Amino acid sequence: xxxxxxxxxxxxxxxxxxxxxxxxxxxxxxxxxxxxxxxxxxxxxxxxxxxxxxxxxxxxxxxxxxxxxxxxxxxxxxxxxxxxxxxxxxxxxxxxxxxxxxxxxxxxxxxxxxxxxxxxxxxxxxxxxxxxxxxxxxxxxxxxxxxxxxxxxxxxxxxxxxxxxxxxxxxxxxxxxxxxxxxxxxxxxxxxxxxxxxxxxxxxxxxxxxxxxxxxxxxxxxxxxxxxxxxxxxxxxxxxxxxxxxxxxxxxxxxxxxxxxxxxxxxxxxxxxxxxxxxxxxxxxxxxxxxxxxxxxxxxxxxxxxxxxxxxxxxxxxxxxxxxxxxxxxxxxxxxxxxxxx
Numbered sequence: 543x544x545x546x547x548x549x550x551x552x553x554x555x556x557x558x559x560x561x562x563x564x565x566x567x568x569x570x571x572x573x574x575x576x577x578x579x580x581x582x583x584x585x586x587x588x589x590x591x592x593x594x595x596x597x598x599x600x601x602x603x604x605x606x607x608x609x610x611x612x613x614x615x616x617x618x619x620x621x622x623x624x625x626x627x628x629x630x631x632x633x634x635x636x637x638x639x640x641x642x643x644x645x646x647x648x649x650x651x652x653x654x655x656x657x658x659x660x661x662x663x664x665x666x667x668x669x670x671x672x673x674x675x676x677x678x679x680x681x682x683x684x685x686x687x688x689x690x691x692x693x694x695x696x697x698x699x700x701x702x703x704x705x706x707x708x709x710x711x712x713x714x715x716x717x718x719x720x721x722x723x724x725x726x727x728x729x730x731x732x733x734x735x736x737x738x739x740x741x742x743x744x745x746x747x748x749x750x751x752x753x754x755x756x757x758x759x760x761x762x763x764x765x766x767x768x769x770x771x772x773x774x775x776x777x778x779x780x781x782x783x784x785x786x787x788x789x790x791x792x793x794x795x796x797x798x799x800x801x802x803x804x805x806x807x808x809x810x811x812x813x814x815x816x817x818x819x820x821x822x823x824x825x826x827x828x829x830x831x832x833x834x835x836x837x838x839x840x841x842x843x844x845x846x847x848x849x850x851x852x853x854x855x856x857x858x859x860x861x862x863x864x865x866x867x868x869x870x871x872x873x874x875x876x877x878x879x880x881x882x883x884x
Contacts (some may be wrong), residue, residue, distance in 0.1 A: 543622045543624065544574050544575065544576050544621075544622065544623035544715065545572075545573070545574030545575060545623065545624055545625065545644070546570075546572075546574065546575045546576070546623055546625045546626070546627065546640060546644065546722075547575075547576050547621045547622075547623035547625070547626045547627070548566065548570050548575070548576070548577045548578065548626075548627040548629055548640075549575075549579075549580055549602075549614070549617055549618065549621060549626055549627065549628060549629065550566070550577070550578065550579045550580070550629050550630070550631050551577045551579075551580050551582055551610065551613045551617065551628070551630075551631070552562070552579050552580065552582060552584060552588055552611075552616055552631050553581075553582040553583065553584055553607055554584045554585060554586045554776065555584070555588060555631045555632075556584070556586045556587045556588040556591050558631040558632045558764075559579070559588060559591065559592065559596075559631055560591065562631065562633060562634050562635075562799055563577075563579070563596060563599070563631075564633060564634050564761035565634055565635055566633075566674050566739075567596065567598070567599065567636075568633065569635050569636060569637050569638070569639055569640075570639075570640060570734065572640070574623075574779075575640065576600055576623070577599050577600065578592060578599065578600040578601070578617070578621065579596075579599055579600070579601055579602070579604055580602040580604055580613060580616070580617030580787075581601065581602065581603050581604060582604050582606070582607045582608055582609075582613045583604060583605055583606035583607040583608075583775055583829050584734065589601070591612075595810050601621050602617050603668045604616050604617065604801050608731070608780055609731065609733075609735050610618070610713070610734070610735040610736075610738065611727070611729035611731045611732075611733050611734060611735065611738040611832065612643060612729070612734075612748075613727075614628055614728070614729055615728045615729055615731055618720065618723065618724075618728065621720065623717065623720055624719065624721075625644065625647060625717060625719055625720065626717075626718060626720050626722065626723065627640075627643075627715065627717050627718075627792035628712040628713055628715070628716040628717070628718070628739075628838075629714070629715055629718065630713070630763065632763060632764035632765065633663075633714055633715055633761050633762065633763050633764075633769070634661070634663050634761060634762040634763075635761050636759075636760055636761060636762075637678055638759075639658060639759045639760070639761055640759070641755050641759075641800065642658075642758040642759040643656055643658060643717045643756055643759050645650060646705070646754070646756050647717065647719070647841060649655070650752070650754075651751035652751070652752050653751070653754055654714060654718060654719055654722035654726075654746045654751035654752060654753060655711050655717060655718035655719070655722065655743065655751075655753045656711060656717050656718075656753065656755065656756050657673060657676065657711035657712050657715055657717060657755050657756070658715055658717075658755075658756060658757070658759035658760055658761050659674075659675050659698070659702075659703075659715060659755065659757040659758075659759065659760045659761070659824065660672065660673035660674055660675075660712055660714060660715060660760075660761060660762075660763050661698055661760060661761070661762050661763070662695070662762065662763065662765070663762040663763055663764045663765075664764065666762060667697050667698060668695050668696070668697055668698065669687070669689030669690055669695050669696055669697075669698050670690075670695070670714075670762070670763040670765055671695060672712050672713075672714050672763060672765050673687060673711070673712025673714055673715070673763070674687035674688055674689030674690040674695070674702075674809070675688035675689045675698075675702035675703075675706075675755050675757055676688045676702075676706060676708035676711070676754070676755030677708055677709055677710035677711065677712065677743075678708060678859050678860070678861060678866035679709045679710065679712075679740065679744075679860045679861070680707045680860075680861050680863060680864055680866070681796075681800070681860070681861065681862055681863060682800055682803055682804055682807065682864055682866070683784050683785075683787065683788045684864075684865050684866060685710065685740055686865050686877070687877070688702040688708075688755070688877045689702055689707070689877060690877075691865065691869055691871055691874070691875060691876065691877060691880075692865075693813055694875045694876065696876055696877070699751075700879070701878060702755075702757060702874065703757045703758070704757070705754055705755065705756055705757065706754065706883075707752060707753065707754055707756075707858070707859055708755050708859055709740075709743060709744070709747060709753065709859035709860055710739060710740040710744070710753065711739065711743060711753050711754075711755070711855065712739065712763075713738065713739035714763045714765070715761050715763070716739060716760075722746060722751060722791040724726065725738055726742060726745045726749070726751075727745065728742070729741075729742055729744075730742070730786075730790075730844075732786070732837075732840075732841075733779070733783045734753055734779065735779055736776065736779040736780050737779075737783035737786075737787055738778065738781050738782055738783070740787060741783070741786075741787040744787065744790075744791040744860075745791065745848060745851075745873035747857045747859070747860075748791065748848065748851075748852040748854065748855075748857065749853060750853040750854065753859075758793075771845070774822040774823055774825070774826040775822045775826070777826040777827065777830070778826040778827075778829055778830045778833075779830075781808060781811075781826070781827050781830035781831070782830035782834050783830075784838075784839060785801075785804065785830070785831065785834040786834060787837060787843060788800060788801065788804065788832075789801070789841060789843050790841055790845050790848055791845075791848055793849075793852075794849065795855075805831070807866065808827055808830075808831055811827055812824040812827040812828055814839065815818075815827065843863070847869065858883055859883065861880075861881075861883070863881065865880075868880060
């Protein structure tokens with residue numbers, strides 16, 4: 543069995559593999575460490591390029607596009623390691639990036655998963671949107687990070703270099719014990735893409751397992767958050783999956799009230815999109831809510847299991863305030879201006 547398996551899920555991303563995989567190979571050396579690429583049914587030259595130029599990289603051919611969530615679920619069935627790293631193909635790693643993560647996890651068996659510091663590959667002084675220095679969740683299900691609140695991304699000046707417990711670790715570079723991944727059910731394939739890592743981390747945290755950010759390891763992520771307009775499909779998945787995540791994981795005493803308030807907030811979001819002339823995005827929000835209501839009964843079993851296995855309804859990194867209110871009414875634009883974690 544390997545110590546660490548770095549698994550890159552690829553779909554038609556030969557350009558990203560050509561740019562970033564050589565660095566992953568170079569800086570992921572060590573006894574018991576392997577690099578794998580799981581190909582999600584690519585129709586470009588990905589597989590041929592890997593076989594030609596990276597013969598030492600383990601190639602897992604999945605045959606079709608299973609999406610991010612089930613793609614990883616399928617790939618990890620073929621991996622045996624103490625730890626796995628779910629690494630996006632558009633991530634630039636740095637020398638010795640794995641060592642702080644391994645050392646911390648070896649010393650802290652109560653921790654299920656961690657992430658490195660994520661900075662922007664396009665502007666390396668800035669944190670990156672999808673993860674920054676660790677993720678949190680507000681009382682209504684809105685995610686934010688140390689270093690990023692909504693569209694405000696901070697410059698990394700070392701202000702968040704302390705190792706801290708977090709609510710969720712980014713799926714762009716998720717370092718997790720394979721045992722915990724499997725026992726928690728892995729990523730929810732029904733999500734297809736977006737929010738699935740937060741849903742997984744919520745399950746782990748509610749079952750008493752820890753998640754931390756280790757800023758002593760840094761990687762750079764290209765990401766897609768610099769696009770000026772949301773793709774309507776992405777908007778749909780973000781809103782639908784966020785509602786599914788809340789339904790699956792919210793304690794019973796909070797469920798009805800939070801869902802009622804989210805109905806109002808989602809209506810406001812659709813209206814804002816409409817006023818900005820983004821009709822497709824507004825339609826995507828409404829379609830997401832409609833789809834959530836349609837498929838919600840399919841998740842009753844998952845919710846029941848999560849409630850049964852939860853050991854605590856209170857998770858400090860799921861804060862007891864609205865980040866929307868803090869951001870818009872309180873003008874709290876950076877993480878350090880928010881109330882201290884309890």
